[in-house]
Amino acid sequence: MQTPMAAPNQTDGGQDALVAVSGLTKRFPVLKSLFRQPSSFIHAVDDVSFALAPGESLGLVGESGCGKTTVGKLLVKLLEPTSGGIHFRFPSRDANGGSGEPVDASEIRSTDLRAFRRQAQMIFQDPYESMNPRRTIYDTIAEPLAVQGIGSMTNRVDRVTEILTRVGLTPPSSFLFRHPHELSGGQRQRVAIARALVIGPSFVVADEPTSMLDVSSRTGIMSLMQELAQQYGISYLYITHDLAVARYMCHRIAVMYLGKIVELAETEELLRNPLHPYTRALLSAVPVPDPRFRRDRPDILGDLTLPIDPPPRCRFYDRCPVATDFCEGNPHPPMEEQTPGHWVACYEA
Amino acid sequence: MATVREAPVLEVVDLSLRYQTRQGEVQAVEGVSFELAQGQSLGLVGESGCGKTSVATSLMRLLPENAYLAGGQVKLGGTDLLPLSDDEIRGYRWRRIAMVFQAAMNSLDPVHRVGQQVIEAIEAHRMETTLADARERVARLFRMVGLDPQLMDRYPHEFSGGMRQRAVIAMALSCDPDLIIADEPTTALDVIVQDRILRELKVVQQELRMGMIYISHDIGVVAEVTDRIGVMYAGRLVELGDTADVFRSPMHPYTAALMSSFPSVHGERLPLVGLAGEPPNLIDPPAGCPFHPRCPYADDICRTEFPDRSFRGDNWAACWHPLDASPLSEDRQNQDF
Numbered sequence: 001m002q003t004p005m006a007a008p009n010q011t012d013g014g015q016d017a018l019v020a021v022s023g024l025t026k027r028f029p030v031l032k033s034l035f036r037q038p039s040s041f042i043h044a045v046d047d048v049s050f051a052l053a054p055g056e057s058l059g060l061v062g063e064s065g066c067g068k069t070t071v072g073k074l075l076v077k078l079l080e081p082t083s084g085g086i087h088f089r090f091p092s093r094d095a096n097g098g099s100g101e102p103v104d105a106s107e108i109r110s111t112d113l114r115a116f117r118r119q120a121q122m123i124f125q126d127p128y129e130s131m132n133p134r135r136t137i138y139d140t141i142a143e144p145l146a147v148q149g150i151g152s153m154t155n156r157v158d159r160v161t162e163i164l165t166r167v168g169l170t171p172p173s174s175f176l177f178r179h180p181h182e183l184s185g186g187q188r189q190r191v192a193i194a195r196a197l198v199i200g201p202s203f204v205v206a207d208e209p210t211s212m213l214d215v216s217s218r219t220g221i222m223s224l225m226q227e228l229a230q231q232y233g234i235s236y237l238y239i240t241h242d243l244a245v246a247r248y249m250c251h252r253i254a255v256m257y258l259g260k261i262v263e264l265a266e267t268e269e270l271l272r273n274p275l276h277p278y279t280r281a282l283l284s285a286v287p288v289p290d291p292r293f294r295r296d297r298p299d300i301l302g303d304l305t306l307p308i309d310p311p312p313r314c315r316f317y318d319r320c321p322v323a324t325d326f327c328e329g330n331p332h333p334p335m336e337e338q339t340p341g342h343w344v345a346c347y348e349a
Numbered sequence: 350m351a352t353v354r355e356a357p358v359l360e361v362v363d364l365s366l367r368y369q370t371r372q373g374e375v376q377a378v379e380g381v382s383f384e385l386a387q388g389q390s391l392g393l394v395g396e397s398g399c400g401k402t403s404v405a406t407s408l409m410r411l412l413p414e415n416a417y418l419a420g421g422q423v424k425l426g427g428t429d430l431l432p433l434s435d436d437e438i439r440g441y442r443w444r445r446i447a448m449v450f451q452a453a454m455n456s457l458d459p460v461h462r463v464g465q466q467v468i469e470a471i472e473a474h475r476m477e478t479t480l481a482d483a484r485e486r487v488a489r490l491f492r493m494v495g496l497d498p499q500l501m502d503r504y505p506h507e508f509s510g511g512m513r514q515r516a517v518i519a520m521a522l523s524c525d526p527d528l529i530i531a532d533e534p535t536t537a538l539d540v541i542v543q544d545r546i547l548r549e550l551k552v553v554q555q556e557l558r559m560g561m562i563y564i565s566h567d568i569g570v571v572a573e574v575t576d577r578i579g580v581m582y583a584g585r586l587v588e589l590g591d592t593a594d595v596f597r598s599p600m601h602p603y604t605a606a607l608m609s610s611f612p613s614v615h616g617e618r619l620p621l622v623g624l625a626g627e628p629p630n631l632i633d634p635p636a637g638c639p640f641h642p643r644c645p646y647a648d649d650i651c652r653t654e655f656p657d658r659s660f661r662g663d664n665w666a667a668c669w670h671p672l673d674a675s676p677l678s679e680d681r682q683n684q685d686f
């Protein structure tokens with residue numbers, strides 16, 4: 001498998017980042033709740049910055065509800081940010097390989113969205129989200145080809161058949177004319193993957209794409225995604241709760257906690273040398289396939305919290321086993337580069 | 350986790366389920382039999398598409414239109430559920446058997462507040478409750494699955510994937526069922542939240558002596574939460590036994606392949622090796638042992654006759670040439686796939 005490529009700088013991503021995100025923020029108003037004023041906000045994504053090189057896979061891991069899907073949806077313009085910027089530099093399709101002009105995501109108008117979707121796709125956490133229950137599997141996967149005007153009818157049939165085979169739905173003939181509800185959970189997930197990859201995008205947000213697959217099918221899909229990345233220089237933002245999957249798919253991993261990225265490093269470095277107390281807790285809680293093994297209780301305090309108008313201090317403060325008085329009285333710690341390429345936001349790291 | 354012999358809450362005998370499609374009949378479940386004692390948990394594992402969800406939805410009698418039961422019995426506390434009328438089965442569903450659906454995201458109604466949906470489940474099945482009691486109960490269930498009770502009055506689209514999954518777990522537990530079927534209930538949860546929910550689930554399950562069927566591709570979790578484990582391949586149950594024994598020394602070659610191919614975050618990063626070969630086409634499954642096209646030990650009899658069960662203690666495997674009892678290497682947990 002590939003070796004991690006030289007990772008771009010955490011914030012500016014250098015000149016040739018495919019995607020550069022700076023200060024990305026998304027707040028959802030808390031409306032008409034019985035308990036809150038309507039002026040409260042869920043700080044789903046709070047001042048997040050990172051960059052992705054062409055062909056790079058960045059893993060995004062973190063607690064359920066910490067904002068991963070929201071980051072993903074912002075990147076493919078399914079949500080508009082409250083503040084912050086996203087810049088793309090897609091490879092131009094006509095000139096051989098050269099990078100195209102930089103695009104500011106906020107300037108992509110609805111009329112340009114079709115061209116944007118040709119480049120940027122999302123595999124949804126919920127495979128139903130990208131599927132119309134009345135469409136057959138063939139129509140579901142061929143739709144993006146049709147929308148983009150790619151290929152003739154017969155050519156589309158060939159492409160759909162080929163990608164079905166590659167995601168392990170064989171023989172394709174027995175799946176083409178079924179409807180999404182006539183598939184198992186993992187089969188549906190593979191259709192969602194096929195649909196996103198069939199038009200050859202440059203950037204894919206993959207939101208828990210293999211969570212319902214057994215190890216064997218997952219291995220096949222992961223190799224497929226990596227082959228395509230190498231062949232066509234696809235970059236992935238790979239959202240997953242499964243660190244073992246991230247280990248195989250991702251060059252670097254970013255760890256989120258309550259709307260903030262708290263640690264970012266090359267994959268093996270992060271797994272071997274986690275610096276943030278949340279990352280440590282996460283790694284210690286990974287289950288092991290042995291009935292005699294009991295995992296330790298993760299070293300984390302208290303209960304899950306909601307990011308509704310959080311106090312300005314470290315987001316992890318309430319649950320941090322090593323928090324100090326300093327942490328209590330100071331703002332959320334900034335991301336700092338501890339060793340080259342290893343960034344962490346913690347006063348005690 | 351000693352398995353105590355008790356009267357089974359659930360007895361599944363020779364269950365078979367088919368789906369009709371344009372290309373032919375999908376043989377999703379073929380002759381599946383197992384028992385579950387009170388307070389016992391059974392893991393169901395196997396490749397994607399092998400029929401795990403189909404077994405679960407047959408037990409709930411929540412089958413899609415193109416499905417038909419080709420035979421078998423599903424006895425809950427002695428009553429066969431399969432011949433019951435739709436009205437009769439409604440008295441069992443949720444109150445006696447509850448299920449956490451694999452498509453958790455899809456099993457919440459988008460236009461109703463999440464807490465309200467759980468309250469409705471409680472009110473529909475426990476007549477005696479008042480609204481205040483029901484709200485209090487939902488708040489307790491929410492806290493148990495790590496959801497802030499103030500989220501009760503919000504809509505499903507305001508929940509993250511994992512929050513929806515937890516809400517669905519709370520809903521399944523809301524009526525204290527005798528049997529809970531959890532179909533990939535933690536796929537959208539990080540390991541810390543998952544760990545917490547599995548502990549809570551275990552506590553409730555043991556307190557209420559609830560039977561549990563736990564479907565998952567995550568072998569690590571299955572090892573942790575189940576007493577017994579059933580391995581499915583191509584619609585068949587191919588191995589069934591005590592979880593610890595099956596992990597220590599699987600009898601069926603498919604089980605062995607499944608267990609040795611687990612990825613790890615610890616130790617060295619080894620190359621990925623999936624199980625070679627294609628999963629079988631259930632419209633036209635292979636003759637004989639369905640695993641034979643991918644099995645390194647297959648011989649003539651494997652290709653023509655479905656294997657008899659071989660027993661080792663209480664465990665069995667449907668295989669002509671079961672593996673020896675030699676324990677797999679001790680350091681298997683450090684092996685990558």
Ligand SMILES: Nc1ncnc2c1ncn2[C@@H]1O[C@H](COP(=O)(O)OP(=O)(O)OP(=O)(O)O)[C@@H](O)[C@H]1O
Pocket residue numbers: 028029042044063064065066067068069070071125306307506507508509510511512537538539
């Ligand atoms: N449309 C919305 N309206 C209000 N709140 C929302 C909305 N979408 C997400 N949220 C909230 O924003 C936070 C982040 O949600 P998000 O879906 O990004 O989490 P996630 O990291 O993907 O979690 P999971 O791993 O559980 O899928 C959560 O608290 C969620 O309740």
Ligand SMILES: Nc1ncnc2c1ncn2[C@@H]1O[C@H](COP(=O)(O)OP(=O)(O)OP(=O)(O)O)[C@@H](O)[C@H]1O
Pocket residue numbers: 181182183184185186187212214368369370375377395396397398399400401402403404413415416451631
């Ligand atoms: N309504 C349906 N019509 C036709 N075929 C179906 C239908 N539902 C499921 N199937 C097929 O039946 C087989 C078993 O499906 P099932 O959902 O039980 O698998 P599973 O073991 O739960 O898989 P996964 O781990 O992917 O969820 C699959 O091959 C699937 O394609």
Ligand code: SF4
Pocket residue numbers: 277278314315316317320321322323324327333345346347348349
């Ligand atoms: S800054 Fe302080 S509270 Fe925050 S993670 Fe570090 S030690 Fe814990």
Ligand code: SF4
Pocket residue numbers: 601602603638639640641642644645646647648651656667668669670671
């Ligand atoms: S019956 Fe034969 S083909 Fe089937 S698993 Fe056993 S040895 Fe392999």
Ligand SMILES: [Mg+2]
Pocket residue numbers: 068069070125207509510511
């Ligand atoms: Mg999500």
Ligand SMILES: [Mg+2]
Pocket residue numbers: 184185186401402403451532
């Ligand atoms: Mg399933």
